[in-house]
Amino acid sequence: MTAGALSPDRILRELAELWVATGKDGHAETGAGVLRACAMTLIVLAEESEDMASLDETLAALMPEHPARTILVRLRGTGAALAERVYAQCWMPFGERRQICCERIEIAAPDASLADLPSVLAPLAAPDLPVVLWWRGARPIETPEFASLAAVAGKVILDSATLRDARAALAWLAGLAQGGVLLGDLSWTLLTRWREMLSGVFENREYQARLAEISNVVVAFAGDRPPVFACYMGAWVADALADAGVRAKLAWQPRPQLTGRALRVELTGGDFRVALERQDDRLTIQTGGLSHRTNLPQPTDYLLMREELGIVRRDAVFERTLASAARLAAALP
Amino acid sequence: MLEPMLPENPFQDPLRFEPRTPECAIVIFGASGDLAKRKLMPALYRLAYDRRLSAGFAVIGVSRTPLSDEQYREKMLAAVREFSEDTKIDDEVWGAFARGLFYVAGDAGDPALYGRLGQKLAEVEQARSTGGNVLFYLSLQPSQYAPAALGLGAAGLGKGNGWRRLVVEKPFGHDLASARELSAQIHQVFGESDVYRIDHYLGKETVQNILAVRFGNGIFEPLWNRRYVNHVQITGAESIGVEGRGAYYQEAGALADMIQNHLLQVMATIAMEPAASFRAASVRDERSKLLRSMRPMTAEEIRTNAVPGQYGPARVGGQDLPGFRQEPGVDPRSRTDTYAAATFFVENWRWAGVPFYLRTGKRLPKRVTEIAIQFNAAPLAIFDGEGGDRPPNLLILRIQPEEGISLKFLSKRPGAGIELRPVSMDFNYGSSFGERSPSAYETLLLDAIAGDATLYTRQDMVEASWAVVEPIQNAWREAAPDFPNYAAGTWGPAAADEMLARRGHAWRRP
Numbered sequence: 001m002t003a004g005a006l007s008p009d010r011i012l013r014e015l016a017e018l019w020v021a022t023g024k025d026g027h028a029e030t031g032a033g034v035l036r037a038c039a040m041t042l043i044v045l046a047e048e049s050e051d052m053a054s055l056d057e058t059l060a061a062l063m064p065e066h067p068a069r070t071i072l073v074r075l076r077g078t079g080a081a082l083a084e085r086v087y088a089q090c091w092m093p094f095g096e097r098r099q100i101c102c103e104r105i106e107i108a109a110p111d112a113s114l115a116d117l118p119s120v121l122a123p124l125a126a127p128d129l130p131v132v133l134w135w136r137g138a139r140p141i142e143t144p145e146f147a148s149l150a151a152v153a154g155k156v157i158l159d160s161a162t163l164r165d166a167r168a169a170l171a172w173l174a175g176l177a178q179g180g181v182l183l184g185d186l187s188w189t190l191l192t193r194w195r196e197m198l199s200g201v202f203e204n205r206e207y208q209a210r211l212a213e214i215s216n217v218v219v220a221f222a223g224d225r226p227p228v229f230a231c232y233m234g235a236w237v238a239d240a241l242a243d244a245g246v247r248a249k250l251a252w253q254p255r256p257q258l259t260g261r262a263l264r265v266e267l268t269g270g271d272f273r274v275a276l277e278r279q280d281d282r283l284t285i286q287t288g289g290l291s292h293r294t295n296l297p298q299p300t301d302y303l304l305m306r307e308e309l310g311i312v313r314r315d316a317v318f319e320r321t322l323a324s325a326a327r328l329a330a331a332l333p
Numbered sequence: 334m335l336e337p338m339l340p341e342n343p344f345q346d347p348l349r350f351e352p353r354t355p356e357c358a359i360v361i362f363g364a365s366g367d368l369a370k371r372k373l374m375p376a377l378y379r380l381a382y383d384r385r386l387s388a389g390f391a392v393i394g395v396s397r398t399p400l401s402d403e404q405y406r407e408k409m410l411a412a413v414r415e416f417s418e419d420t421k422i423d424d425e426v427w428g429a430f431a432r433g434l435f436y437v438a439g440d441a442g443d444p445a446l447y448g449r450l451g452q453k454l455a456e457v458e459q460a461r462s463t464g465g466n467v468l469f470y471l472s473l474q475p476s477q478y479a480p481a482a483l484g485l486g487a488a489g490l491g492k493g494n495g496w497r498r499l500v501v502e503k504p505f506g507h508d509l510a511s512a513r514e515l516s517a518q519i520h521q522v523f524g525e526s527d528v529y530r531i532d533h534y535l536g537k538e539t540v541q542n543i544l545a546v547r548f549g550n551g552i553f554e555p556l557w558n559r560r561y562v563n564h565v566q567i568t569g570a571e572s573i574g575v576e577g578r579g580a581y582y583q584e585a586g587a588l589a590d591m592i593q594n595h596l597l598q599v600m601a602t603i604a605m606e607p608a609a610s611f612r613a614a615s616v617r618d619e620r621s622k623l624l625r626s627m628r629p630m631t632a633e634e635i636r637t638n639a640v641p642g643q644y645g646p647a648r649v650g651g652q653d654l655p656g657f658r659q660e661p662g663v664d665p666r667s668r669t670d671t672y673a674a675a676t677f678f679v680e681n682w683r684w685a686g687v688p689f690y691l692r693t694g695k696r697l698p699k700r701v702t703e704i705a706i707q708f709n710a711a712p713l714a715i716f717d718g719e720g721g722d723r724p725p726n727l728l729i730l731r732i733q734p735e736e737g738i739s740l741k742f743l744s745k746r747p748g749a750g751i752e753l754r755p756v757s758m759d760f761n762y763g764s765s766f767g768e769r770s771p772s773a774y775e776t777l778l779l780d781a782i783a784g785d786a787t788l789y790t791r792q793d794m795v796e797a798s799w800a801v802v803e804p805i806q807n808a809w810r811e812a813a814p815d816f817p818n819y820a821a822g823t824w825g826p827a828a829a830d831e832m833l834a835r836r837g838h839a840w841r842r843p
Contacts, residue, residue, distance in 0.1 A: 035761055100761065192350070193384075195344065195349075195350070196346075196350045198344055199342060199345055200387070200388060202342045202343075202344055203387055204356060204462060205464055206462065208342060237344075240343040241343065243343040244343040293425065293429075294384065294429070295425060295426055311348060317346045317348065
């Protein structure tokens with residue numbers, strides 16, 4: 001199948017017609033027309049076998065904050081040739097008269113047409129705005145066309161948790177970053193609120209003054225081997241301490257009582273101790289003898305993507321942590 | 334003695350983390366008052382909910398009513414439940430926040446209060462690790478500002494282990510002399526850099542966005558001058574009346590309540606020169622310079638360039654609305670202005686000769702705050718049938734209720750021939766950035782805790798705006814206005830329309 005069968009020009013024409021029709025409908029319904037909102041192009045690659053209704057909900061939830069021309073590519077393994085449809089997704093902000101609409105293009109793509117996709121996607125991107133590619137699932141690492149698809153976008157978002165082997169995943173991601181791909185990894189995004197809470201502890205001058213006492217860092221996780229996000233946490237803490245001139249020993253600790261994405265981080269030295277542990281929707285912070293619990297809802301795809309879409313430039317802290325995590329993972333027995 | 338230098342927090346990630354705030358105690362004078370219940374406590378709870386406050390945080394409420402800490406916490410929970418518009422009460426978050434709430438009963442004029450307050454502050458500093466930093470917030474009657482500041486000074490609370498700052502609500506004096514006097518009294522205890530005069534308009538996201546639009550883009554600034562701008566209209570309209578504040582309002586009036594502070598600050602933001610950086614001193618220097626470039630009007634100019642108004646009764650939407658003089662607590666012969674409009678000129682190279690029309694009023698047809706910049710027409714009408722009444726190019730910055738920017742320009746109407754039709758290109762702030770905007774008080778409280786005074790008013794700015802407003806205020810006091818001169822639910826007195834018509838302009842109908 002060639003890309004010629006699916007003409008970007010035709011899709012763009014359909015989009016233009018869609019806006020004329022949507023504008024007329026909006027006028028007829030509210031007398032105020034519609035407002036088209038677009039701040040980026042978001043290309044989403046998802047397996048057709050995924051829960052599309054749930055993905056639709058995530059994308060719809062993202063639009064008010066990150067209005068985008070969304071191109072949803074449904075990867076369907078075998079099957080018919082590239083096919084597409086265009087439609088608008090509108091919502092009425094509370095208390096306002098005018099609907100706000102974003103445009104959606106859906107493309108169904110069999111594996112055989114993956115090589116053709118970049119030539120279709122590139123002209124469909126909204127001009128002069130950032131292009132973000134979100135590839136869901138484990139496939140990117142084993143897809144030869146990944147590089148050409150990634151080249152269409154300014155930023156590529158993946159979730160390394162879906163990749164089977166943490167060590168291989170980190171090595172691959174670090175290689176991409178080194179090659180200049182602007183990356184987002186939802187396994188890193190997952191840690192933001194945790195990291196912020198840990199950072200918050202050291203906003204206190206008393207604790208900040210005791211940084212130099214820290215000699216041990218223990219990262220505890222569920223399972224036998226540290227998952228990618230545990231590697232990230234360990235690498236980030238070790239790098240930050242090194243920046244403050246503190247050389248602490250980093251240890252990994254499998255913990256049977258932890259499950260799923262649970263994680264415990266402990267920084268100790270002498271009688272100084274700071275520990276963070278997540279349980280359900282709460283994060284417990286222990287500093288010295290004090291224990292403080294705070295609200296920390298389990299992040300959904302929506303919350304993680306909401307954060308990642310807000311960053312369309314180099315993230316120096318992530319890139320450095322990724323490189324360190326890959327080194328740490330490579331050194332694991 | 335200088336504090337020993339501590340290392341920077343190595344765990345910071347400014348790209349992803351919310352800006353950090355230092356530990357501190359906030360002392361709210363007038364803790365049982367309306368402002369504290371409606372605005373301050375909901376804003377502080379929201380900041381706690383969003384994890385924007387440091388763990389070492391406490392609030393000490395000060396008010397005359399005798400209350401225990403526990404009773405104060407219950408009262409504040411009720412206030413947050415009632416007045417938090419978009420924040421749910423999470424029991425655990427509230428519990429942690431409430432443990433940091435304390436109360437001291439006393440009168441701001443009673444020296445003994447400050448001894449008790451000092452003792453409470455010392456206890457709280459220990460128990461909550463507030464680092465000795467204290468933000469005093471005066472949510473009091475203006476007559477108590479100076480006694481409170483002096484009381485703090487006499488008890489030695491103006492200085493301590495950490496920083497000490499004072500937040501003062503408007504009005505900052507009722508004329509130039511009283512503004513100077515208040516400032517001099519406050520300065521006996523707090524240096525100007527530690528005084529935060531709050532004008533909540535400047536904390537609104539869209540007022541801050543004016544700076545972003547002007548100085549973050551290259552396309553607007555070249556047009557932002559007398560060569561291209563015909564005139565500017567700034568409207569701060571309210572549809573409500575005095576809502577039970579009649580007694581207070583009749584002492585202030587629209588000119589002092591809105592134009593002297595909010596609208597002149599907005600005008601300064603629109604018209605100021607680009608600051609060298611987005612640091613507090615640079616931005617405030619430019620705002621101040623702009624306000625000082627406004628020449629006070631002569632008596633003759635006041636007659637033609639300033640219009641007072643007061644609403645009379647009317648039937649609006651099937652409802653009988655009282656006139657101002659019929660409002661509870663208002664003198665039936667009151668000469669207070671509930672509407673004020675004025676034409677100001679800025680005497681600098683950028684704006685010489687460009688009128689800035691400001692208007693504000695109560696019981697106008699709708700609640701709207703916006704700035705409309707009207708550009709000069711194209712120098713030549715080359716299209717047939719255009720006539721002389723082409724709609725102008727307008728850049729409209731809407732502050733409330735629907736924040737956004739619209740650019741109005743002419744376009745060819747589809748079909749044969751050339752017929753021009755005005756079209757609007759709209760940017761809707763809410764739809765492009767769907768995340769919840771923080772309230773003005775959330776923004777301003779966080780800024781004060783962080784020591785960022787960019788959005789606060791400095792004494793020289795207060796004096797400069799009083800210098801412009803005071804002659805008008807005096808002239809209106811001496812005149813015997815024919816009030817009421819506009820009906821509730823209308824756009825103000827006819828004289829305000831005439832003021833613009835004399836220059837060939839007309840008020841927009843927002």
